[in-house]
Amino acid sequence: MSQQTIKDSGSDRLFIIFIYLFLTAVLVVVLYPLVYILSASLSSPSAVAAGKVWLLPVDFSLEGFKAVFSQSSVLRGYANTLFYTTLGTTINIILTIMIAYPLSRKTFVGRGIIMFLLVFTMLFEGGLIPLYLTVKNLGMLDSIWAMLLPNALMVWQVIIARTFFQMTIPEELSEAAQLDGCSDLAFMLKIVLPLSKPIVAVLILMYAVFHWNSYFEALMFLSSRELYPLQLVLREIVIMNTVDISNITDVASYSAQLNLANQLKYSLIVLTTLPILLIYPFVQKHFVRGMLIGSVKE
Amino acid sequence: MDTNRLPLQKNKSYLSNQLTKIKLKQIKRHWQLYLIVMLPLLYLLIFKYIPMYGALIAFKDFNAVDGILGSPWAGWKHFEAFFTAPNFWPIVNNTLLLGVYGLLVGFPAPIILALALNEIRNGIFKKSVQMITFAPYFISTVVVVSMIILFTSPRLGIFNHLFEFMGFQQVDFMGIPQYFSHIFVWSDVWQNVGYGAVIYLAALSGVNPQLYEAARVDGATRLQKIIHIDLPSIMPTVVILLILNVGQFMKLGFEKIYLMQNNLNLSASEVLQTYVFKVGIEGANFSFASAVGLFNSVINLILLLLANYLAKRVSESSLW
Numbered sequence: 001m002s003q004q005t006i007k008d009s010g011s012d013r014l015f016i017i018f019i020y021l022f023l024t025a026v027l028v029v030v031l032y033p034l035v036y037i038l039s040a041s042l043s044s045p046s047a048v049a050a051g052k053v054w055l056l057p058v059d060f061s062l063e064g065f066k067a068v069f070s071q072s073s074v075l076r077g078y079a080n081t082l083f084y085t086t087l088g089t090t091i092n093i094i095l096t097i098m099i100a101y102p103l104s105r106k107t108f109v110g111r112g113i114i115m116f117l118l119v120f121t122m123l124f125e126g127g128l129i130p131l132y133l134t135v136k137n138l139g140m141l142d143s144i145w146a147m148l149l150p151n152a153l154m155v156w157q158v159i160i161a162r163t164f165f166q167m168t169i170p171e172e173l174s175e176a177a178q179l180d181g182c183s184d185l186a187f188m189l190k191i192v193l194p195l196s197k198p199i200v201a202v203l204i205l206m207y208a209v210f211h212w213n214s215y216f217e218a219l220m221f222l223s224s225r226e227l228y229p230l231q232l233v234l235r236e237i238v239i240m241n242t243v244d245i246s247n248i249t250d251v252a253s254y255s256a257q258l259n260l261a262n263q264l265k266y267s268l269i270v271l272t273t274l275p276i277l278l279i280y281p282f283v284q285k286h287f288v289r290g291m292l293i294g295s296v297k298e
Numbered sequence: 299m300d301t302n303r304l305p306l307q308k309n310k311s312y313l314s315n316q317l318t319k320i321k322l323k324q325i326k327r328h329w330q331l332y333l334i335v336m337l338p339l340l341y342l343l344i345f346k347y348i349p350m351y352g353a354l355i356a357f358k359d360f361n362a363v364d365g366i367l368g369s370p371w372a373g374w375k376h377f378e379a380f381f382t383a384p385n386f387w388p389i390v391n392n393t394l395l396l397g398v399y400g401l402l403v404g405f406p407a408p409i410i411l412a413l414a415l416n417e418i419r420n421g422i423f424k425k426s427v428q429m430i431t432f433a434p435y436f437i438s439t440v441v442v443v444s445m446i447i448l449f450t451s452p453r454l455g456i457f458n459h460l461f462e463f464m465g466f467q468q469v470d471f472m473g474i475p476q477y478f479s480h481i482f483v484w485s486d487v488w489q490n491v492g493y494g495a496v497i498y499l500a501a502l503s504g505v506n507p508q509l510y511e512a513a514r515v516d517g518a519t520r521l522q523k524i525i526h527i528d529l530p531s532i533m534p535t536v537v538i539l540l541i542l543n544v545g546q547f548m549k550l551g552f553e554k555i556y557l558m559q560n561n562l563n564l565s566a567s568e569v570l571q572t573y574v575f576k577v578g579i580e581g582a583n584f585s586f587a588s589a590v591g592l593f594n595s596v597i598n599l600i601l602l603l604l605a606n607y608l609a610k611r612v613s614e615s616s617l618w
Contacts, residue, residue, distance in 0.1 A: 105331065
């Protein structure tokens with residue numbers, strides 16, 4: 001805002017100082033836990049246990065990260081999560097475009113009904129149990145499909161994509177293409193898709209973050225530990241406190257072993273969150289754009 | 299008059315006839331679009347509408363052999379059982395308390411942040427605050443709860459290191475029911491305040507600069523500008539988001555609550571959705587759990603409709 005051109009009055013100056021103080025406090029409160037986790041993961045296990053870490057790493061060491069990989073479930077969890085995220089997002093994108101594009105065409109008779117069917121699922125849902133029974137009846141329990149299909153489409157993302165298509169692909173263009181003998185399918189593949197790279201990027205981000213972070217589907221539908229995604233492994237190790245210390249053998253005493261078992265939790269948190277926070281600075285503005293497109297009403 | 303109406307009516311039915319013809323022609327011409335939309339519709343049918351229909355088992359005594367259709371009807375039995383159960387009121391109370399508390403704190407927080415950010419000049423500081431407060435939104439629920447548990451852990455957590463340092467007794471925060479709602483609500487604010495502020499900031503950037511000019515000429519202070527210009531301009535956005543938030547009221551991040559639960563804090567942390575999960579999926583008591591879940595969904599729908607209705611009455615903005 002360019003309200004700064006005129007000199008602030010005394011009370012205004014006080015007010016703006018207050019605002020700066022407030023925002024600085026917010027900044028510190030939000031940032032501190034993240035910095036602390038990172039520092040703790042890079043400190044020596046005994047320093048973390050003794051409470052010597054406050055802001056920066058103390059006795060820098062990578063032992064925690066080494067110990068994380070002694071947990072066999074972690075690497076498998078990483079691989080599973082990568083798989084679910086990649087394949088799940090691909091399915092999401094395909095289905096989202098398949099429904100969002102037709103819904104964006106005014107000549108598509110019945111779009112009102114389909115839109116209603118879509119939005120209604122946001123207002124009312126059958127609930128956990130009926131969903132569980134449906135997945136069970138389909139024979140998908142404890143299979144990778146339970147991680148990919150129940151969330152194959154999300155309404156909010158469809159609305160974002162539809163709004164984008166409405167704004168960027170004019171009705172005249174698709175009509176003209178039709179007159180020239182271009183079929184709807186060919187038009188979608190040759191014209192719509194190349195033009196919608198920005199929105200596809202936004203959708204990929206949104207869906208991928210969802211898959212990477214979700215744990216509840218896995219908790220509900222999976223029972224084989226080989227299929228567990230990373231988030232569920234993290235839950236076991238940190239929240240349920242089941243570190244397998246039998247593999248941490250290169251440590252002298254039992255108490256050192258326990259310290260390491262505690263510290264590897266910090267390292268695991270860093271490893272789970274890192275991929276997302278690393279791309280975050282680059283994708284933030286796309287994410288914001290997606291949110292704003294979605295909030296355009298009709 | 300009468301002689302005039304007849305041809306008009308004829309005209310009308312002729313028109314509607316033509317309209318259906320045009321529609322049919324459109325459908326025929328765009329048959330590929332209908333083919334394309336089939337797969338997503340199939341998804342909706344299987345994973346959204348069949349479970350809605352499956353909620354019927356709340357009124358049945360479901361057994362796996364007979365399936366949803368074949369199982370015998372039970373009427374309102376499961377609802378009555380739930381309403382008269384000794385844990386009915388504690389669970390409903392917890393759900394309402396966490397929901398209302400979360401809404402009272404979590405809803406205004408991003409508005410305040412956005413208004414504050416809007417006051418300062420565009421620059422590195424503003425960008426940093428925006429970027430850093432938005433970041434926790436991308437962190438998973440499991441990681442956030444893991445962080446809470448590590449920070450509040452009785453012997454090794456940083457809070458207790460701090461308490462120790464200051465000479466206080468150590469506290470097992472997660473084991474004390476009275477603390478549960480505060481930890482839940484404020485960690486949510488930590489995670490979502492920056493995300494929530496984004497939409498309000500966009501709305502604020504659309505405010506006509508002439509309004510500020512005029513206010514300045516009239517000698518308005520910054521606070522007055524916020525109250526008389528900023529707040530009214532973002533009101534429509536506020537109302538819409540409030541309705542959406544109320545619509546999420548009964549869901550209230552139960553995935554997070556479930557992770558934060560332990561045996562010690564259960565008296566404050568058991569909510570409808572976590573109860574459904576435990577009784578239904580862990581306990582395989584499908585019909586009873588569905589009844590509880592359905593109760594939850596219906597209350598949620600009623601709240602949403604009510605919020606939308608009230609918003610329509612009080613202001614011009616509403617969802618539909």
